[in-house]
Structure formats: structure tokens, C-alpha cells
Amino acid sequence: MTHSIQVKDLTLSFGSVSVLKNMNIDVAEGEFIVLLGPSGCGKSTLLNCLAGLLDITDGEIWIKGKNVTWAEPSERGIGMVFQSYALYPQMTVRGNLSFGLKNARMPKEEIDKRIARAAEILQIGPLLDRKPAALSGGQRQRVAIGRALVRDVDVFLFDEPLSNLDAKLRSELRVEIKRLHSRLNNTMVYVTHDQIEALTLADRIAVMRGGIIQQLAAPQEIYNRPSNLFVAGFIGSPSMNFLHGATLDAGRAFQFGATRIDLAGYEGGAILERPKAILGLRPEHLVIQDHAEPGLTIPAVVEIDEPMGADSLVWLEAEGGLKMSVRVLVERRMAPGTPVHLKVDIAKASIFDTASEQRV
Amino acid sequence: MADVSMAGVQPHSVQPRGAKPRRRFSGSNIMLYGVLFVVSVYYLLPLWVMVMTSLKGMPEIRMGNIFAPPVEITFQPWVKAWSQACTGLNCDGLSRGFWNSVMITVPSVIISIIVASVNGYALVNWRFKGSEVFFTILIFGSFIPYQIMLYPIVILLREMHIYGTLYGLILVHTIFGMPILTLLFRNYFSSLPEELFKAARVDGAGFWRIYFQIMVPMSLPIFVVALILQITGIWNDFLFGVVFTKPEIYPMTVQLNNIVNSVQGVKEYNVNMAATLLTGLVPLVIYFVSGKLFVRGIAAGAVKG
Numbered sequence: 002m003t004h005s006i007q008v009k010d011l012t013l014s015f016g017s018v019s020v021l022k023n024m025n026i027d028v029a030e031g032e033f034i035v036l037l038g039p040s041g042c043g044k045s046t047l048l049n050c051l052a053g054l055l056d057i058t059d060g061e062i063w064i065k066g067k068n069v070t071w072a073e074p075s076e077r078g079i080g081m082v083f084q085s086y087a088l089y090p091q092m093t094v095r096g097n098l099s100f101g102l103k104n105a106r107m108p109k110e111e112i113d114k115r116i117a118r119a120a121e122i123l124q125i126g127p128l129l130d131r132k133p134a135a136l137s138g139g140q141r142q143r144v145a146i147g148r149a150l151v152r153d154v155d156v157f158l159f160d161e162p163l164s165n166l167d168a169k170l171r172s173e174l175r176v177e178i179k180r181l182h183s184r185l186n187n188t189m190v191y192v193t194h195d196q197i198e199a200l201t202l203a204d205r206i207a208v209m210r211g212g213i214i215q216q217l218a219a220p221q222e223i224y225n226r227p228s229n230l231f232v233a234g235f236i237g238s239p240s241m242n243f244l245h246g247a248t249l250d251a252g253r254a255f256q257f258g259a260t261r262i263d264l265a266g267y268e269g270g271a272i273l274e275r276p277k278a279i280l281g282l283r284p285e286h287l288v289i290q291d292h293a294e295p296g297l298t299i300p301a302v303v304e305i306d307e308p309m310g311a312d313s314l315v316w317l318e319a320e321g322g323l324k325m326s327v328r329v330l331v332e333r334r335m336a337p338g339t340p341v342h343l344k345v346d347i348a349k350a351s352i353f354d355t356a357s358e359q360r361v
Numbered sequence: 362m363a364d365v366s367m368a369g370v371q372p373h374s375v376q377p378r379g380a381k382p383r384r385r386f387s388g389s390n391i392m393l394y395g396v397l398f399v400v401s402v403y404y405l406l407p408l409w410v411m412v413m414t415s416l417k418g419m420p421e422i423r424m425g426n427i428f429a430p431p432v433e434i435t436f437q438p439w440v441k442a443w444s445q446a447c448t449g450l451n452c453d454g455l456s457r458g459f460w461n462s463v464m465i466t467v468p469s470v471i472i473s474i475i476v477a478s479v480n481g482y483a484l485v486n487w488r489f490k491g492s493e494v495f496f497t498i499l500i501f502g503s504f505i506p507y508q509i510m511l512y513p514i515v516i517l518l519r520e521m522h523i524y525g526t527l528y529g530l531i532l533v534h535t536i537f538g539m540p541i542l543t544l545l546f547r548n549y550f551s552s553l554p555e556e557l558f559k560a561a562r563v564d565g566a567g568f569w570r571i572y573f574q575i576m577v578p579m580s581l582p583i584f585v586v587a588l589i590l591q592i593t594g595i596w597n598d599f600l601f602g603v604v605f606t607k608p609e610i611y612p613m614t615v616q617l618n619n620i621v622n623s624v625q626g627v628k629e630y631n632v633n634m635a636a637t638l639l640t641g642l643v644p645l646v647i648y649f650v651s652g653k654l655f656v657r658g659i660a661a662g663a664v665k666g
Binding site: 049052053054074076077079080081083084085087088089090091100101104105148158174254 | 554556559560561562563564565566570574576578579598
């Protein structure tokens with residue numbers, strides 16, 4: 002497998018504040034990588050480093066087998082799409098698309114050919130002679146993507162490209178970006194704080210916090226086997242339910258208050274006996290039922306029922322006042338105050354060590 | 362729902378529309394317009410006196426009545442002020458000073474705006490090591506009173522062999538315009554989205570191409586503001602003009618002073634008034650022509666500065 006982007010020991014600090022710490026990422030050719038994290042985690046900063054818009058403090062960046070650590074942005078073989086579109090307001094769409102090509106002193110016929118191709122792919126042909134001010138948000142973002150497209154580069158960098166659009170347009174353009182990727186097969190690095198975008202688009206997701214990559218894995222892996230408590234809590238809406246308790250019997254059971262849950266069938270490492278552990282259960286991996294099953298269910302009381310169209314979200318209170326949420330797929334109204342039992346699917350659960358916050 | 366059915370077929374017609382009507386002669390309005398009227402009369406009266414006096418002949422002026430319009434309108438004072446009034450040995454009027462001022466103002470304005478805009482652009486987008494210190498020193502420079510620097514500059518200009526020339530004065534005006542103009546451009550450029558600059562870099566544009574093709578076309582309002590500030594500032598300058606030049610190349614303001622304050626002969630008030638109005642005409646025209654853009658530019662720089 003050839004590497005499209007390799008980041009080796011990348012460190013970035015401003016004075017004494019280190020923003021990115023010792024990063025290592027290998028991106029395969031044609032891969033779609035999403036950098037995901039809360040604001041201030043360094044994901045956009047990392048993207049700017051890849052683009053060459055920020056000088057890094059230490060480490061190396063390789064793109065297409067070339068060391069581009071100190072290369073100019075235009076020499077790196079990248080195209081970039083920005084959150085605010087960053088279209089040149091005084092130029093027409095055609096001018097925006099051709100600006101970079103003219104800077105590279107490309108012959109006019111070649112420029113026209115590339116613009117025609119980009120216009121065809123993005124369906125912006127009728128807009129070519131308009132100014133950005135006369136375009137809608139979605140059209141602007143299309144042009145911004147087109148500006149990266151005409152450069153005919155191997156690597157696309159997206160910096161929260163859909164954040165400024167309304168919800169409907171966002172999901173439309175999301176699909177379009179995915180379509181674009183499957184058509185062009187370029188390497189794409191995509192920064193977002195929207196986990197839906199991350200889960201739907203990515204081949205692999207890098208979840209970041211505080212300038213450190215917490216987990217770099219396929220979306221399903223991240224969702225089902227979050228490597229630590231932060232990733233588990235950050236991915237998924239509503240958030241994963243966390244039960245604070247202890248593991249007993251050489252890791253065969255989890256004790257939470259008076260409830261004991263059998264851990265047979267847990268997919269992970271050796272659980273061992275831990276005096277303090279956290280059991281993480283996603284809302285969709287719990288089933289509400291009327292009868293208790295020893296070792297398999299948690300008793301709880303219904304608090305609120307939130308119908309959400311296709312499914313509904315039930316909020317419950319378990320032992321010790323712990324708030325839990327359960328996603329119920331079938332239309333079934335739950336009256337507040339109803340005592341129920343939540344059946345645990347232990348194969349899909351995660352156990353974390355309280356001290357290290359790592360998944361067991 | 363009951364209200365609607367009672368109102369009939371067109372329920373909207375009974376509801377008030379448009380802005381809330383205001384009473385025209387409310388107490389506060391009378392106060393407001395009264396004060397505005399008094400203040401504008403206060404400011405316009407001197408202008409009235411000047412214009413009227415400049416259109417009178419000397420016999421009429423001697424009669425007093427400075428507020429009265431001229432009985433006999435004459436443009437002779439204007440002609441004399443422009444082409445015949447004497448300062449020292451030269452008797453070719455203000456025209457000499459006018460052209461001197463043009464030759465001083467035009468290059469000073471152009472050079473200072475070009476340099477300051479590049480300064481501001483570099484300070485915002487191409488931060489170099491020590492750029493903040495550089496900027497602080499530059500701004501600090503604008504707080505030092507000019508008078509302190511007069512003599513050192515005389516020495517500097519002398520050593521550069523441009524003392525008493527137009528070039529010397531142009532250089533001085535350009536340098537003294539730097540702090541405020543750089544601040545102006547820096548604030549404006551930092552209000553432009555940074556991503557535009559980044560996009561242009563990814564597109565392979567260098568320092569000058571980004572400046573000329575991306576930044577300048579987006580910055581018309583601030584260039585107009587700088588233009589007005591500089592033209593009026595340099596045109597109205599008296600101190601530098603009198604210190605750094607010699608009589609043949611005195612700017613208009615200095616010459617005006619010499620005409621008005623000349624002690625020989627009769628005081629020709631009408632000529633003095635006409636000369637003053639002529640000198641003030643350039644900044645006045647600039648304000649009238651570009652007032653709207655000026656306000657827009659100041660606001661644009663201020664909001665996000």
C-alpha cells in the first residue's frame with residue numbers, strides 16, 4: 002500500500018504552548034480521513050500544517066513520497082476548501098477557478114479544459130460568469146470545491162466545509178462530497194466537529210483532543226470499540242451511558258450498586274478484577290423489557306419519552322439517580338414513572354478502567 | 362378567532378400598518394431642531410462673512426456692516442488673490458503656492474499610501490519575527506510632538522542634501538503619515554477574512570500578487586479614507602512647509618499666511634478672504650466628492666478593527 006500522506010512526529014508549539022504533540026499519521030492513497038474533535042483540539046491546525054500554511058516546530062510531512070515539510074503550499078500538490086468558502090469576491094467564478102492555474106502559468110487551452118471539467122462534475126456551468134456575491138451558500142461551496150478540483154491534485158483538504166450551510170444543504174453536499182470521492186478517488190483529509198459527517202464520510206476517523214490523536218480507526222471500530230472514555234463520550238448522540246462500578250470475580254461480572262451484570266461474551270481484552278471500572282452502554286444497545294433477568298438487566302424508572310420520528314428516545318433513572326437514555330426503535334409510548342428493566346447487550350458494551358480511562 | 366370573523370373579510374385592513382406615526386411638533390423635536398439651527402448658524406456665519414467680504418470692494422468694506430451682502434459684486438479680490446497678491450518680492454499671487462502645494466501633496470499622498478498599505482498588509486498577513494515590536498514602535502512614533510523632531514530633521518535633510526527642496530518636504534510628509542496610515546490599513550486588512558489569504562497561498566500567489574489581485578480590489582473604501590486624510594492633512598500643513606522649504610517653493614498655506622500678515626500698505630480684507638477661501642477649497646472639494654465613501658470606509662475599519 003502506497004502512502005499518500007505521512008506525518009512523522011509532527012509537533013507544533015507557539016512559544017511554550019504546544020498545540021500538536023508528536024503526531025504520527027499514515028494516510029493511504031485514495032483514503033478519506035476525517036479529523037474529528039471538539040473546538041480547540043488542533044484539528045484545523047493540523048490541516049493547516051499539512052497545507053503548509055503554518056510552519057511546524059518539529060517533525061516531517063511527506064506527501065506522495067516527497068518530503069514537503071518546508072515546501073510552499075502551492076508546491077505540495079494539495080487543494081484546500083475552507084469553511085467560509087474564501088472565494089475572491091471581485092472575481093467571477095471563472096476567475097476564481099483559474100486564479101491558481103494562471104499563477105502556475107498554465108496555457109489558456111488547458112485552463113479552459115480544466116474549468117469545463119470541474120464545471121461538469123460540480124454542475125456549476127451556468128454560474129461561471131457570476132460573482133460570488135450572486136451565488137447561494139451551496140453554490141459558493143461548490144465553487145470552492147471546484148477551485149481545489151481544477152488544480153488536479155492528489156490530496157484534498159477540507160476545513161469544516163459544510164459548517165456554514167443549513168441542515169438540509171449540508172446533508173445534500175455531504176452526499177455530493179462522498180460521490181466526488183468515489184469518482185475521483187483522491188486522498189481526502191476532512192476536518193469537522195460534526196460526528197455524523199465523520200461517521201458517514203470517513204474511511205478512517207482520527208478523534209483528537211488537546212493536540213493528541215485519541216483514536217485513529219474505521220468509523221464502526223470507533224463507534225463500537227472506542228479506545229478510551231473521551232472517544233466513547235464524544236461519539237454518539239445522545240452520549241453513551243456510563244455506569245460507575247467495579248468488576249468482580251476475575252472480571253466475570255460488573256457490580257453497579259445492587260445490580261450485578263454478567264460479562265460473559267464481552268469483546269475486548271482481559272477484564273480482570275478492578276475496584277473501579279466504568280461500563281459504557283450505547284442507548285441503542287439497551288432493550289426495555291418488563292421482567293428482570295438476573296445478570297442481564299438493570300432496573301430503572303422511565304422519566305421522559307421523546308418521540309423523534311423514526312425512533313424515540315427514552316430517558317430513565319437508574320439506581321443512585323443515574324440518568325440513562327435508551328433508543329427505542331418501535332413506536333411505543335412509555336408513561337413516566339413506569340418501572341422497567343434494561344437488558345444489556347454485553348457484546349456491544351465497553352468497559353473502561355476508571356484510573357487510566359482506557360478501554361479494557 | 363372570534364376577533365377575525367368580527368372584523369369581516371379583510372381582517373388586516375383594521376390593523377395599523379407601517380411605522381408608528383410621530384407627532385411633528387413634539388417638545389423634544391422643537392428642542393432638537395432649535396439647537397441644530399443655532400449651531401449651524403454659529404458655524405456658517407464666519408463663512409458668510411468671508412464670502413461676502415471677498416465680493417466687496419475696499420470702499421464698501423470700510424463702511425463696516427460685515428454681515429451685509431455686497432451692494433456691488435466684484436470678483437477683483439479673487440483675481441488679485443490668485444494672480445497678483447504680493448509676498449515679499451514675488452507678486453504673482455497664490456497661484457505659485459497652489460502649484461507648489463500640488464507638487465508637494467500629490468507625490469506625498471501617493472507614496473505614503475502605497476508604503477503604508479503594504480506595511481499594513483505585511484503586518485497582518487506576513488507576520489515576521491518582531492513585527493509586533495515594529496508596529497508598537499511605529500504607533501509610538503505618532504505620540505511624539507512634531508516640534509521635538511523639527512531640528513533633528515533639519516539636520517538629517519541637510520546631510521542628505523535635500524534640505525529646502527520639494528523632495529525633502531515630500532519625504533517628511535511621507536514619513537509622518539506612516540503611523541496613522543499603517544494603523545488604518547492594518548486594522549482594515551485584519552478585518553478581511555484570513556481564509557482568503559490562505560486560499561490565495563494555496564493557489565500559488567506570492568506576496569505582491571496577493572496584495573494587488575486579492576487585497577487591493579477589496580480595499581477601495583479604506584484607500585479613499587487614507588486619500589482624504591492625507592490630502593487634507595498635507596494640504597493644510599503649515600509647520601513643515603515653513604520649516605523645511607524656502608520662499609520660492611512655499612506651499613499655499615504658508616503663502617496665504619504671508620499675504621494675510623504682510624505689514625506693508627493697506628490691509629486688503631477682501632483679498633485676504635478670497636485667498637483664504639481659495640486655499641481651503643481643495644480639502645472642501647475632497648470632502649464633498651468623497652464624503653459617503655469616507656464614512657463607509659471609517660465604519661468598515663472600525664467595526665472589526
